[in-house]
Amino acid sequence: MCLQWQTDLTQAAEQVLKDKASIQGIILASAKSTFFAGADLKGVMRSQASDGPRVFTEIEGIKKAFRTIETLGVPVVSCLNGTALGGGWEVALIGHHRIATANPKTQFGLPEVTLGLIPGGGGITKMTRQLGLLAAQPYVLESKLFGPEEAQKLGLVHEIVASDDQLRPRALAHIAAAQGQPEAAQHLWDRKDYKMPGGTPSNPKIAGMLSVAPAVLKQKTRGLYPAPEAALAAMVEGAMVDFDTAMRIESRYLAGLMTSQVARNMINTFFFNMNSIKGGQSRPKAAPRYKPQKVGILGAGMMGSGIAYSQASRGIATVLKDREAAEKGKAYSHKLTQKRVDKGRMTADKQAALLSLIQPTASASDLKGCDLIIEAVFENRELKAKVTQEAEPMLAEGGFFASNTSTLPISGLATASANANKFVGIHFFSPVDKMQLVEIIRGAQTMTRRLRVLRLRAGPGQVADCGERLARFLYQPYLWHLCDGRRGMLGEGIPAPVIENLAMQVGMPVGPLAVLDETALSLSVHVLDQTREDFAKEGKTYQATPGELLVERMVKEHKRPGRAAGGGFYDYPAGQKKVLWPELKTRFEKSGVSYSQQDIKDRLLYRQAVETARCLQEGVC
Ligand SMILES: CCCCCCC[C@H](O)CC(=O)SCCNC(=O)CCNC(=O)[C@H](O)C(C)(C)COP(=O)([O-])OP(=O)([O-])OC[C@H]1O[C@@H](n2cnc3c(N)ncnc32)[C@H](O)[C@@H]1OP(=O)([O-])[O-]
Structure with a gap:
């Protein structure tokens, strides 16, 4: 969906409007093996916050063209020869009738949320109107992808053919059979008798479920990911208004996200960087793959x-x-x-x-x-x-x-x-x-x-x-310094639950003390002992950090070597959730210690930033 494509689409939409009287049907097809890969992510990466109004206008322009095609009054058939993702699936949804080639590798759906965006090219509005507010959620909020068979079961694909060369004949046959049938040239949601499956938010049952949805979402995202929240808002707000307004609501949310730093970071990490890793960027180029027997x-x-x-x-x-x-x-x-x-x-x-x-x-x-x-x-x-x-x-x-x-x-x-x-x-x-x-x-x-x-x-x-x-190595010093800071914080008297919760609030999947327990506190002590020995051999004395000394006390004095050996910073009662070792409070917490939550969050994140910069500086690939 690069700028050139947007221009071409606008021209094509204007052309079909002019030629309307002589058009019996429209076929959307791709000349590539992939049907459509969606928005131009490289273009999105270049957007800045100040581009918001321009991006909003572009999104609206694209959707206007989509709407021109799908409301022309002629049957539109999408011939899905391969994967259609994000804006690509939104293009597929222009078609009133969708035919896919049977291919287990083909993927359809809306991965936008995983990239810090939302399906704002009509995807939210249309999927919600097609499937209903509850059934559409996994596809919109969790980016659940699906193949042709699942699409057919969901009513998102109407026919599956065995090979690509059958797509066009089937599409032509459909258009021929659809002549004189106005419903074949109309989307479900454009019909007068349309009702949203499961009901709109004014339905008490749906309203009850929706009242807890933001809290459930927040529990998953911890409020750190704006995209799923925006997607949920666009789904619900859009379900309460007419189709065109719903489309505009989507565009507004998408324009905000598309020009945000969060989306740029997520696209760079989860699409471009991940692709280059998968493509073997760090592998020796000439060496064949090897699997030990x-x-x-x-x-x-x-x-x-x-x-x-x-x-x-x-x-x-x-x-x-x-x-x-x-x-x-x-x-x-x-x-x-x-x-x-x-x-x-x-x-x-x-x-x-x-x-x-x-x-x-x-x-x-x-x-x-x-x-x-x-x-x-x-x-x-x-x-x-x-x-x-x-x-x-x-x-x-x-x-x-x-x-x-x-x-x-x-x-x-x-x-x-x-x-x-x-x-x-x-x-x-x-x-x-x-x-x-x-x-x-x-x-x-x-x-x-x-x-x-x-x-x-x-x-x-x-x-x-x-x-x-x-x-030493890439990851270990990274982890080491991170953990050391956190162990150190415990040693400063900051309550363990505060450290654990604030780390989770900045996006870490589990608290740092839990990580140390998993990797075994005794391992840290082995390393410390070995380091001291190494220094001693060179006639030097290793100055252990406060964090290292704290872990040493945990293992040697308090006999808490980590999870595998029964307990460390946490207790692990059988069949129950782990709980912080109650004695951390009496042994390490200092009453009256003053701390700022923001400082603790910053310390946790700055340490990562510093270590990452160091890896880059030292050329670690
Ligand atoms: C203002 C605009 C408004 C739009 C409104 C609609 C908004 C929409 O809802 C948002 C989106 O669509 S969010 C988007 C949602 N869409 C997605 O998340 C789909 C992302 N794409 C994919 O998942 C895979 O490419 C496919 C599975 C499509 C094909 O797999 P495959 O056959 O193994 O091929 P491959 O090896 O993976 O790619 C070949 C080359 O193409 C490159 N490239 C690909 N897609 C690109 C893109 N969208 N962009 C840029 N580049 C893209 C890729 O980097 C690579 O470049 P290289 O320089 O040669 O390395």
Whole structure:
């Protein structure tokens, strides 16, 4: 929907108006494999707040042309040969009759809200009038996409054909059959007898549900995303007025959002940046894709067990080695899959197949023939060196060795290896079964081709190759500094619930103390001990930060090592929601400490901004 397209559309609408008498029907079709990708997101990225009036006029201009075509009095048929998203689906909705090619890859719908926008090209007004205020919500507010079959069930597509070449003949046949039938040239909502499915907001039942809708939405968005709120408002306000007014309401909300910083940020992150990641921006260009056949994991703690699950769930034969806990580590995969089996999301056969891929063992000889071995033992240099030397000889020819360390420099760990050029860091994130990111770290001697991107678990691009320029790694210092600030705040006497809630208010999915519990406070202490040791070897003394000292007290003095070991900043009562450890109040809170909520929010966000800037400065990709 670039400017050129807008001009062409206006001209086409003027032309059909002139030629009205000689037109029997209109076919909307695409010459590309995609029907239409919607608004020009690059153009949206260039808009500034001051462009609001211009953007409003453009949106209204587009919709005027849409309206000219659909109210011309002739049947309009949309031939949907492929995906139609956002403004593209709104173009499809011009058609009174919609025919789609059967293709499981085709996607229809309104992804605008995920980009900080709303379907303001008629999408909200039309979907609400077609489906009703409640039924339209998942498609408008949650951007639920759908394929041709679902569209047909919803009455949004009227015919499905087997191949693209059948679209035009079917459209022509429809137009021929529709001659003399005024209803075939009219939308449902333009008919005199139109009633909104389920009723308008004046219906007491709908009004009752709508009265709680903003609160439900706010609970999900925490008030941080303007688009879903604007979409809900446009749906409800539009349902109370005539069609043309509803369309204008939509345009106003959309113009505001299209010229906002929030939309620019979301489009850049969730469309352009995500596309370049998926397109392999961080991957070595010439290297072919590589998937290990057999992976060994050393250590069946929280990380090792999670990594074993992630490998097996990708169909990779996995040897899970631990002196004592290998069976327990495999049981973790059983627990994860059983939940899915119980919910009917996985068959027992598939569960059995996945579990059969994990071989628990206490013996290093079972690692023989692995083409990748990942050590996931404690953050202790001696232990890591020992397991590396024990397991490395078992590697298949050409295989390589990886450390899941989150903090220790890879080049240093690689000195224990007989093949430092085949030694990399592969850092999974906790909880491994949920986190999509895998960080790959190149040591000073790692051969670049070791980094041919591993299809370990995540989809393409969920991998960062950050080299070892940071001496430590990309994510960990990031998390570390963030958490340190937060731990530090607790040490300053600021109440834990205040820190947790304000972090959520600035958009973090869970509070920072909860994150620290998940990643284990004991891990932070292992790292601290190792750092002190490293400094001592160089004749120096490491000055721990207040945050580090606080976590050390939690683990060593209060015996609170984190979630996996029973509790940390939180208690985890069986079968109930976690609650902050009540003693945090008596042990850390200082009565009379003064703090400003805005300051705390700023401290949380500035830290992220500073760390991100540092990553950019240091060339981390
Ligand atoms: C003032 C205007 C008023 C408008 C009123 C209506 C408002 C409307 O409700 C708002 C929207 O539509 S919000 C929009 C809602 N729409 C969406 O969210 C749909 C976004 N698009 C998609 O999801 C995918 O492109 C498709 C699934 C359509 C095709 O997938 P595929 O076949 O794998 O193709 P691919 O590899 O993905 O793309 C090829 C190239 O095209 C590029 N490009 C694509 N779409 C673009 C766009 N809209 N923009 C700009 N560029 C777009 C893409 O970056 C890439 O460029 P590169 O330089 O070569 O890298």
